[in-house]
Amino acid sequence: GNSVTQMEGPVTLSEEAFLTINCTYTATGYPSLFWYVQYPGEGLQLLLKATKADDKGSNKGFEATYRKETTSFHLEKGSVQVSDSAVYFCALTLVSGTDKLIFGTGTRLQVFP
Amino acid sequence: GAVVSQHPSWVICKSGTSVKIECRSLDFQATTMFWYRQFPKQSLMLMATSNEGSKATYEQGVEKDKFLINHASLTLSTLTVTSAHPEDSSFYICSATTTGINQPQHFGDGTRLSIL
Numbered sequence: 001g002n003s004v005t006q007m008e009g010p011v012t013l014s015e016e017a018f019l020t021i022n023c024t025y026t027a028t029g030y031p032s033l034f035w036y037v038q039y040p041g042e043g044l045q046l047l048l049k050a051t052k053a054d055d056k057g058s059n060k061g062f063e064a065t066y067r068k069e070t071t072s073f074h075l076e077k078g079s080v081q082v083s084d085s086a087v088y089f090c091a092l093t094l095v096s097g098t099d100k101l102i103f104g105t106g107t108r109l110q111v112f113p
Numbered sequence: 114g115a116v117v118s119q120h121p122s123w124v125i126c127k128s129g130t131s132v133k134i135e136c137r138s139l140d141f142q143a144t145t146m147f148w149y150r151q152f153p154k155q156s157l158m159l160m161a162t163s164n165e166g167s168k169a170t171y172e173q174g175v176e177k178d179k180f181l182i183n184h185a186s187l188t189l190s191t192l193t194v195t196s197a198h199p200e201d202s203s204f205y206i207c208s209a210t211t212t213g214i215n216q217p218q219h220f221g222d223g224t225r226l227s228i229l
Contacts, residue, residue, distance in 0.1 A: 101218060
């Protein structure tokens with residue numbers, strides 16, 4: 001079946017530290033991959049996406065590369081800020097936009113000054 | 114960018130009442146809308162998928178008579194939790210997308226439902 005596995009949190013970092021949140025997937029076919037961010041009490045916002053192998057999605061200093069050989073889509077940021085504290089969800093669809101999203105369990109990031 | 118509005122953001126009601134949650138796409142035609150449920154500190158669980166003008170497709174284990182979904186127009190979908198009980202208390206989130214290649218889902222801000 002199709003699934004997404006994320007590293008368990010919380011991830012606790014000091015401001016300006018380097019961030020990596022691991023995400024691997026299992027999918028039949030060729031999925032599109034996404035990272036969503038959820039701030040406290042809010043819905044999800046699309047952070048970045050990649051629709052084919054070797055694509056790199058990037059936004060607001062975050063980036064992730066679609067690695068087909070390792071079935072991974074790890075989220076990275078070179079220097080985190082307190083305002084990045086949120087829950088990050090890795091997700092996939094098999095048909096981008098028109099098919100249902102399959103989410104990982106989410107990883108809570110806490111950044112301290 | 115694309116905006117999805119979800120209303121209400123918070124509702125508290127007595128056990129046995131029905132609660133309606135609205136999900137509107139403000140600047141695009143939402144041909145497909147999704148309804149999710151999220152328990153505290155957990156991931157989103159897809160409840161159902163609705164296409165405009167069609168009956169919703171429910172995920173396994175979701176009671177369609179309990180969670181009524183209507184998607185009568187390209188900008189509005191509603192989720193009605195009928196005869197709500199405390200175990201229905203949760204965070205409900207909708208998302209919407211339109212037809213086309215690589216169209217993402219846009220999420221509402223969610224509705225926190227508390228049943229007393």
